[in-house]
Amino acid sequence: MPQDIAPSDLATxxxxxxxxxxxxxxxxxxGGPVVGFxxxxxxxxxxxxxxxxxxxxxxxxxxxxxxxxxxSRLGPPLEHEMANWFPPExxxxxxxxxxxxxxxxxxxxxxAMPGAREAIAAVRAAGGRVLVVTxxxxxxxxxxxxxxxxEPDLLIGGLWAEAKGTALRAQGASVYVGDHIxxxxxxxxxxxVSVAVATGPCDEEELRAAGADVVLGTLDAFAGxxxxxxxxxxxxxxxxxxxxxxxxxxAV
Numbered sequence: 001m002p003q004d005i006a007p008s009d010l011a012t013x014x015x016x017x018x019x020x021x022x023x024x025x026x027x028x029x030x031g032g033p034v035v036g037f038x039x040x041x042x043x044x045x046x047x048x049x050x051x052x053x054x055x056x057x058x059x060x061x062x063x064x065x066x067x068x069x070x071x072s073r074l075g076p077p078l079e080h081e082m083a084n085w086f087p088p089e090x091x092x093x094x095x096x097x098x099x100x101x102x103x104x105x106x107x108x109x110x111x112a113m114p115g116a117r118e119a120i121a122a123v124r125a126a127g128g129r130v131l132v133v134t135x136x137x138x139x140x141x142x143x144x145x146x147x148x149x150x151e152p153d154l155l156i157g158g159l160w161a162e163a164k165g166t167a168l169r170a171q172g173a174s175v176y177v178g179d180h181i182x183x184x185x186x187x188x189x190x191x192x193v194s195v196a197v198a199t200g201p202c203d204e205e206e207l208r209a210a211g212a213d214v215v216l217g218t219l220d221a222f223a224g225x226x227x228x229x230x231x232x233x234x235x236x237x238x239x240x241x242x243x244x245x246x247x248x249x250x251a252v
Contacts, residue, residue, distance in 0.1 A: 032127030165189025
């Protein structure tokens with residue numbers, strides 16, 4: 001089980017500030033890269049599971065939620081999406097209800113993204129450390145990782161965009177992999193190489209325009225890219241003049 005995870009915790013809106021602030025100090029590695037990954041649509045395909053939660057919430061509340069639209073744009077914090085379907089005074093309560101429904105409906109139907117296991121293994125083979133930094137609360141992220149047998153060294157939940165960058169920087173991350181322009185912003189904030197995968201709501205052009213250093217079609221290509229990064233330009237793993245200079249390549 002990843003470090004600092006409490007899958008049994010009840011995750012409500014009131015918990016998220018504490019969840020996000022629980023960022024341990026960086027641990028050292030034997031010269032290998034510290035690589036962070038986003039969760040939804042980067043490591044796991046949670047569209048069916050999340051869709052099931054929204055359908056259950058719609059059935060309970062009578063809200064007319066376009067589930068296909070919701071699952072086409074995963075990434076930002078839950079409250080951002082809830083604001084599209086409920087009046088402002090109900091957003092917190094509906095977000096908490098969604099989280100209560102989540103373990104029953106979302107976990108079993110979520111699958112690992114192609115290349116997820118290989119990407120984690122590639123970091124470990126390079127002597128590195130694997131982080132998962134996600135906007136999802138830690139408890140639910142941990143359930144996904146445990147169910148799929150994905151084992152990062154550290155899981156940090158409840159962070160979005162630039163706030164991810166603060167955690168990544170604290171952990172000494174040199175690379176952050178994600179599918180959303182918010183993940184690119186997080187990597188830039190951390191001065192980490194932004195490796196974007198076009199498997200989520202943002203296409204390759206949008207990811208490049210946001211400032212991604214590397215754009216991969218799928219996570220299947222990550223292990224090969226990491227090998228080149230560590231073996232060549234990856235001398236920047238331990239430092240360098242900037243993330244773009246350390247990327248060792250352009251779009252793939």
